[in-house]
Amino acid sequence: MEYLLLLIGFMLLIKGADFFVEGSSSLAKILKVPSVIIGLTIVAMGTSAPEASVSINAALSGSNDIAISNVVGSNIFNGLVVVGICAFIAGFSTNRDILKRDMPVNIIITAILCFMFIDGRLSRIEGIILLAGMAAYITCMIISALKNREEAEDCKIMPLPKSLLYIAGGLIAVIFGGNLVVDKACIIAANFGVSQNFIGLTIVAIGTSLPELVTSIVATRKGDSGLALGNAIGSNIFNILFILGMSAAIQPLHVLSESLIDCIILLASGIVLFLFAFTKKTMSRWEGAACILMYVGYTAYLFVR
Template identity: 55%
Template sequence: MMYILLIIGFFLLVKGADYFVEGSSAIARLLKVPSVVIGLTIVAMGTSAPEAAVSITAGLAGSNELALSNVIGSNLFNLVLIVGICALIKPFIVDQSIMKRDFPIAILSSVLLLFFIRDDYLSRTEGLILLFLMAAYLVMTVISAIRNPITVNDMDRPLPMHTSLIYIGLGLAAIIVGGDLVVDNACRIAAAFGLSETLIGLTIVAIGTSLPELVTSITASRKGESGLALGNVVGSNIFNIMFILGMSSTVHPIASDAAAFTDILILIGLTLIIYIFCKLRRQMGRFMGAACAAAYLIYSVYIVLR
């Protein structure tokens, strides 16, 4: 039964992502905004729902030390592995609007988090600052979209608004349910084979909460929506730090440790490398995609061994 539920979970993830991307792209055309903006907002927040649910629920229970490692791990997975896989599948030109504004904000949010946990503690005040910055970022993104509308080809008729919203709703529901089925049953199968809970948590569960971003970005990339794919990843990373950690630490302050500090340093370092490469080359090719995948593999070995 576990194997059947695992297959159903993967099916829901794939089909849900297909509908989610289709609906999101249609809304972008209807509103005459670049798909990257939809990726940075609606898609990013939607695919980060599992991380938000896990972290905020842990905060309400007063045991949200897990929230920090969950967010850092998800951000590394998003930026390094997902972008790498998308580039391997289909090399893409990097949207320059992301490079000018959103990518630097993702880097600065990680640096700010590193500064906040220098005392091994993320306080309620710091959480409120993160939430304020998230609100400011969303306002800035919406204003930018309004000021820079795109021209929609009359021959390219998008889905009606109500149909697009249905696609997004059903797609997101399928992604979340599918992700839960995959994580739960993969954990049961792994446990049946005698794998430790620690190893399962560091691998299957951490990757499982980022499955929506992975499937959505790959689907968007294959459909030629590279702006939506990269926007989803960058937007999710910003959302994870500013909103999820902001909300979690506001509910209950988060304790940190030296390992988390090191992981954030690794996240900042890899983000800077990818940013500089994209800035110089203006594209993500298969070579860089393979390098990103290799870097994530090395990091995975490191966290298992330490």
């Protein structure tokens, strides 16, 4: 039964993501907002809903290992696998705003998180600081959207009610499917006797990142690489600033020494991804393949750790 429900969860993720991307892209055209802004905000926060649910509930129940490892593991997966697979499917030009603003912000806040992890805990005050950073980032996005309104392209635009229905219905399917995948994957993994931290970094992290993966792949196949890359980077920023910020504000989190190492690996992967995107202002297929191989190497490291 667990395997059947796992399959149903994957199906909900795929179809939900398809509807979500269509609705979001249509809404961007209606509002004359660049799709990259929609990807960095609405889509990024929507696809990060499973991570938020898992980490905040874990913090409330005192499962610190899951709360932290879920976010760090998800961000490593987003940067290396989500972007890597999208680049491997179809190499794309990197958006100038993402290169100048969002990728550097992602690196800076990851470095700040590493610094916060050094003392072995994430306090309430540090959580509030992260939440304040999220408020500042969203404000910056809104200002950018207002300054950079663009004319609608010659493409199919759905009516506003239908666009909103697609977004809402797709988001519900993505969240429900993501939670179903995580729950059943955890049960299957627990039967093999692996640790909670390992489950958080792998099964839960990958499971909660499936919405980002599927949404970005669907966007890439539709030729909207701005939405794909913006979704992955925006989700990483949202995961650190909002999810860890909210989790720590609710309940201070104990940080394992292993989590600090994983955060340093996350920082290194963010820098590598930025260098790949910065060179020639494109992400090529071989760079995408390199990102995927780096994640395979990271997973191998987790197994032997």
